[in-house]
Amino acid sequence: MTERTLTVEEFNQLLQQWSGETIKITKQELEDEDSIIMQLNDISYETDTRRLDEYEPMHALHLNGTGTTQTNEQELQPLPSSMYEIPLEDSTQYQFEGDRFSLVTERGSYTIERVR
Template structure:
């Protein structure tokens, strides 16, 4: 896989082009793996200055849309909210290989790709 490193601005410009499309998000964080399928309606960025502890990220991207999370083989549950939050750190690496985005930071790896 040939990953091209992006700035956050380049990442935002490219991911905005996927608005209105179905995406698959794979999260590998703290030994846990989740898969989410959603119709991406919008993208927003948030700063949380009222954090309770350091586990909560200061910055995050919210992928907004209706979707499901895989809970087991051939089973899925609706997302509890119409937004999926990915924590962003100052050290987050944004990568794109022409078919998928990868956001890599100390918390984990988040892969976003188009879903058939």
């Protein structure tokens, strides 16, 4: 299957279909990589026009559910919150290939994939 670029609306429509699924989220930012396994219960978005600085995102994708994160010692720990936030920018690139989404921002890249 070939990777295709999505609009934010297409991304949202496809991702909403994954509610109730188990997903893996991988974040690569600078030299840091985190992986999370989550039972996805709900998907929401937030817009914050009153940001205090540029590090706070104007838009954010909230993946809500329960899950675990893998530590540097390869141990699984419960998520500290039932919500995982992905900062979104106007320039975010959304891509989809089969059972995997890729989001590329100025800060880093995120992969969201189904766990079978």
